[in-house]
Each structure stands twice: as structure tokens, then as C-alpha cells.
Amino acid sequence: MTATDDRATRGFGIEIAIVLALSLGRSATYAVLNLIERLTRPEALSEQTTSMNQAITPDRPWLDLAYQLAQIIFALAPVALVLYLLVFRAGPMVWGMTPRRALGFDLRRPGFDLSRGVLIFAAIGIPGLGFYLAARQLGLNTTIAAANLSDAWWSIPVLVLAAAQNGVLEQVVMIGYLLIRARQLGWAWWQMWLLAAVIRGGYHLYQGFGQGVANFLMALIFGLLYYRWKRIGPLVVAHTLLDIASFVGYALAAPYLDWL
Template sequence: MSDLSPVEQSEAEPTRAVRSRWGVEVAVILCVGVFPPLLSALVSHPTEETMPSAQHQWLALLVRSFQVLAPTMYVIWRSREGWSAFGWRRWRLSDDLILGFVLALVGLWCARLGVMVGRSLLGADAAYNPVIQNEFRQAFHVDGWTSALMVAALVANSFAEEVVVRAFLILRFTQLLRSPVKAVLLSSLLFASYHVYQGLAPACGVFAMGLLLGTVYAFQGRVAPLIVAHTLYNLAQSWKF
């Protein structure tokens, strides 16, 4: 069981066979957890008429989160590197909650800055997709069952994304690229890429949030506070609309 951060774990020189296995693992997880939502974000153009019901959307997100999480957890288990190598260490409840809360606050500021930069560089047309914005605006103004389903879906999605994009990909990218900086940048780009359905400027905000969480993870190697931060961030983003 390793207590080293992803940066420290990248220092050992792997064999060619090990690097090949890492590459296959990354390809599998990208095909399962990143490319499908990216393709959907690029080809789908939701309108008020084509958007499914709120309950259907949140239920689909909940199911999708577990579909992504299950194979990723299997790949981590099969690696025999130990769960702690991928950020799964004993929960420090108060510390993780406090750090998660602080990261969520800083992340909201970073995301806002990223959106502003995106709008400045890409123009007003890159603002939030009005259909998506309207869906979030209505999320807390529906029946209790739909609101509860939304919260459950956002929690599950935050959990799955942190396991895939931060806990798994940052470690593997660091090992393969021999650079934690490149690993954080690449994971953040992938994280932002499948959020372009929200609009290009909001995707820039997601990229900024990814940089923050990725940098923290690269040096402290704990996924629990990131899950807390991501969950609070998602809930806050939904609430603000």
C-alpha cells in the first residue's frame, strides 16, 4: 500500500510491459468514461422540445455515473497497486470536509474567472447554453422526488468523475508522461471537453476548476476532499441558476 502522492509515485522507472499495461488501462477508461460523454456533448444540440423530463435526465446521470465508476474501480483493483495509490486513504472526516468546502469556494471563484476569460476570448456566443441553464434553474423548483434524485445524481457524478479524472488518470498520465504538470493539464482538458454542451465559456470555467482540483490531488494524493469539493461545487452551480 503506497502513501505517496502521484508526483512521488512517478519517480520509479517502469518496464516496457508495465507502461504498455498502463496505456491499455488508460485507453479503456477513456473509452468508458470520457469519450462517450464527449461525443454526446459534441453531436447533441438540445432544445426545449427535445429535452427529456427532469426525472429522466437525473436518473440517466445517476445510472451513467455507476456505469463509469464500476469498470474504473475494477481496473484499479486489478492493478494490484493498492487503493491508496489512487487516493483511497482513510477518511479524515473533519479535515476532508473542511478542505472540500474550501476547495469548493475557491473552485467557484476559479470557474467564474474561467468563464470570464472564455467569454472575453470567444465572445458572447460562448455563454451558457440557454436550454441547459433553464434546466438548472428549474431543478430546485420541482417536486421533492425530482430534487432528491437530482442531488443523488450530482453526488454520484461527482464521485465518479473524481475517481476517473483525478484519482486514476492523473496517476497514469504522470507515470506515462513523466510530468505531473502535463498530467494535470491533460486531465483538466479532458474534464472540460465533455462539458462543452453547457457552452464554450462555461467549459473554460470547468477547465479552471479541473486545474485547481488536479493540482491539489497531484501533491496531496487524497481523493476524498475532492469528492466533497466537487459535490458542493455542482450543487452550488445548480442552485445559483
């Protein structure tokens, strides 16, 4: 790295720490604490339930909708911060591109992003469900209740929005941003790739060891695909589809399938 590059990247390490502390690094810390709390309960991990997408004021659906939308919007604040930093505190070129272009979170190649995203979803979705069921049977995971909103007209659309929020937040911050900054700092790309995967696995530990391992492995795959394609778009599509299948699928199927 040249002296010019060194000046351009000054403070990037602190910047990364702040971004993580405001977003998924914080989530990973609380997830580990939550796992410790679960492991110290009298009942086994497999006998516990992790509830996601919960109603806050189920007796007042209009207010609950406002709460749900506010949660989704504010959860995307770290994405806005990262996009701002990559544009206005861009730093050196990455793979011959500006950081914003290297992120690949735009509409330049919609067909590529959608087709590759669907393929990733198809390749990971069914094995992922099998991994979850096996981990639960082995006592390594809680039972995940993925959708617990009230029976309102807006429940399914909100679950879809929540899935999209997860896809955007996790892929833009944990894959695109971190790997771009790692490249600019002179790290070997695989170092930040592994760190991102560990953090991703960490912030899913509140669901149990099984989901922590599964998400660590998925992050490794997603990181490799981003490094190959230099586009975060397909990963956002895939992640969104995976969460839609989990959230909406659970909401529709759970009343009829006891094994979920």
C-alpha cells in the same frame, strides 16, 4: 522504468483509452459535436438554452424517479471499473503507496476531506458564477437551465444525488485515475494533468465556450491540489457542493430571478 515495471504496466495505455471511451472521453466527443450543431443554428449561442437534469416522464412521477435513479447508477459504472482496475490490476507503487491508497477515495481522513472540500467550494463558487454570467453576456455561452425536474417530493434529493454522481465520476476518473496511471507509465505528471483538463473542458463545451474554459481552468486547479495532497476526497466534496449549489440553487431561485 525497470523491466519489471514495464511488464506490470503493459496495456495501461489501451486501458486508459477504453476507460475514456466508456466515460468522459465519449462525453467530450459528443459535447464538441453538440457545440458545432449549436454554432450552425440561426440563433446566436447566447440566445440558446442548455437544459440539464430534465424530467423524462413528468406526467408519471414514480416512473420518472426510476429513470433518474437508473441514470445516476449507470453513470457511476466507469467509477466502479476504475476502482476495480486500481485494485486488481494495480501496477507499480505510486508515491510510495498502492494505487488504491494513492487515490485517496476512502474514509481515512474525513475531516481533512470535508474541510478542504468546503474551502475549495467557497473559493471557486462565486467566481465561477461570475465567469458564467460574463461569458453569457459576451455571447460565449448558452443560458444554462440546471434543473428541470417535475415538482415532486423527490426532486431535490435526486438533484443532490446527481451532483454527487458528477463529483465522484469526474474526480475519480479524470483526476485520480489518470494521474496515477500517468505516473505508472512514466509520464511527467503534468502531461496527463493537462490532458485531463483539456478533456474536462471539452465535455462541458455543449454549454458553450465559457463553460469549456471555466472547467478547463478548474481541472488545472483540482489536478494541482490532488498532486499536492494525494487525495481525491476533498475534490469530490468540492465538486459535489458546487453542483448542489448549481442544481438545487437553480431549482429554488430560478422562478424568482430572471437573470438566471
